[in-house]
Amino acid sequence: MATPHEPKQDRSRATRQRLLEATIDCLAEKGWAAATVSVVAERAGVSRGAAQHHFPTREDLITAALTYMFDTRTDQAVTAAVSESGPVRTEAVVAGLVESYTSPLFKAALQVWTHAAADPALRERIVPLEARFGRGAHRRAVEALGVDDSDPVTHHLVQATLDLARGLGLADVLTDDSARRKQIVHQWAATLHEALEARR
Amino acid sequence: MATPHEPKQDRSRATRQRLLEATIDCLAEKGWAAATVSVVAERAGVSRGAAQHHFPTREDLITAALTYMFDTRTDQAVTAAVSESGPVRTEAVVAGLVESYTSPLFKAALQVWTHAAADPALRERIVPLEARFGRGAHRRAVEALGVDDSDPVTHHLVQATLDLARGLGLADVLTDDSARRKQIVHQWAATLHEALEARR
Numbered sequence: 335m336a337t338p339h340e341p342k343q344d345r346s347r348a349t350r351q352r353l354l355e356a357t358i359d360c361l362a363e364k365g366w367a368a369a370t371v372s373v374v375a376e377r378a379g380v381s382r383g384a385a386q387h388h389f390p391t392r393e394d395l396i397t398a399a400l401t402y403m404f405d406t407r408t409d410q411a412v413t414a415a416v417s418e419s420g421p422v423r424t425e426a427v428v429a430g431l432v433e434s435y436t437s438p439l440f441k442a443a444l445q446v447w448t449h450a451a452a453d454p455a456l457r458e459r460i461v462p463l464e465a466r467f468g469r470g471a472h473r474r475a476v477e478a479l480g481v482d483d484s485d486p487v488t489h490h491l492v493q494a495t496l497d498l499a500r501g502l503g504l505a506d507v508l509t510d511d512s513a514r515r516k517q518i519v520h521q522w523a524a525t526l527h528e529a530l531e532a533r534r
Numbered sequence: 535m536a537t538p539h540e541p542k543q544d545r546s547r548a549t550r551q552r553l554l555e556a557t558i559d560c561l562a563e564k565g566w567a568a569a570t571v572s573v574v575a576e577r578a579g580v581s582r583g584a585a586q587h588h589f590p591t592r593e594d595l596i597t598a599a600l601t602y603m604f605d606t607r608t609d610q611a612v613t614a615a616v617s618e619s620g621p622v623r624t625e626a627v628v629a630g631l632v633e634s635y636t637s638p639l640f641k642a643a644l645q646v647w648t649h650a651a652a653d654p655a656l657r658e659r660i661v662p663l664e665a666r667f668g669r670g671a672h673r674r675a676v677e678a679l680g681v682d683d684s685d686p687v688t689h690h691l692v693q694a695t696l697d698l699a700r701g702l703g704l705a706d707v708l709t710d711d712s713a714r715r716k717q718i719v720h721q722w723a724a725t726l727h728e729a730l731e732a733r734r
Binding site for chain 1: 563564565566567568641644645647648649650651652653657660661664687690691693694696697698699700701702703704705707708709714717718720721722725729
């Protein structure tokens with residue numbers, strides 16, 4: 335419903351969104367040390383004061399950026415696969431999951447996770463996010479594969495697929511690993527499909 | 535053969551080794567920013583001057599530490615498995631590989647890889663190491679599993695197992711993931727064993 339406040343709220347929402355996207359890009363491209371509120375604000379074309387109004391601390395900004403990107407971007411990765419069926423669908427889901435772990439979001443998250451390993455205060459904020467992202471990714475994978483997650487073998491095969499995807503993401507950080515990755519995805523999708531079919 | 539020079543050479547070798555081990559511990563526990571030559575030298579009980587005699591730059595120290603630890607430590611992970619056979623051997627190999635990716639060496643390497651993502655000079659030194667470590671880990675996995683790596687399906691399944699291990703290592707950085715990991719290793723090993731048997 336239109337109210338006189340809407341344009342201002344819209345601007346505020348747009349500013350917030352630009353800051354969150356700039357945070358992910360800064361982390362992914364420049365690394366943890368360079369991704370300060372000032373640098374992110376400049377990249378987003380927002381004043382430092384306005385950035386701090388939205389996000390008082392760097393940790394607030396970074397955790398909000400990871401959450402926003404996880405919630406808005408990761409659905410795309412596997413949605414397209416659902417129109418397929420059989421082994422083609424399984425491979426499309428595996429490929430979509432794996433690609434989401436080579437995205438700027440994963441590269442940004444890697445910077446944050448790695449820094450948090452030696453920073454107990456940051457770790458405390460990231461651990462609940464990790465649990466939430468893990469559950470979300472698992473639920474989306476189960477839905478996209480169309481499998482019964484109450485079967486423990488199926489559950490562990492889906493988990494293993496996400497662990498594999500994470501490992502393939504890490505192998506893509508310093509070099510373009512896409513050619514090798516394509517072959518691994520193809521082989522694992524075939525093995526996974528057969529193993530999941532045996533549980534239906 | 536005993537020579538008058540040996541004790542001095544031995545001392546030098548021992549100093550070098552202490553520095554390399556302290557580097558891995560510093561990186562794994564304190565993170566990239568804290569792992570300077572001074573901090574490592576102090577931890578190793580070596581003067582800064584002596585440390586710089588062995589390793590003129592921080593990058594020299596870090597790349598030497600990763601190489602030394604990779605060459606001396608990773609054999610242990612899978613050697614024990616070779617006395618077994620059948621699915622027990624496959625699970626022991628997978629478990630050994632996966633455990634090597636939850637070690638301080640992996641946690642130290644993660645700090646270096648993640649920093650190198652945003653530091654082109656460091657990246658240039660790490661990329662050849664990554665390729666070398668990748669080939670070494672693959673060769674050891676093939677030997678421990680006792681499979682024919684010239685078969686492309688076998689080759690890709692072994693690669694996928696190493697990618698899975700890397701992903702499980704990353705899942706262990708902020709929290710103790712060992713209980714979940716054990717179930718994933720058990721399921722992956724069973725699925726892998728069946729898939730490898732079909733290629734023999």
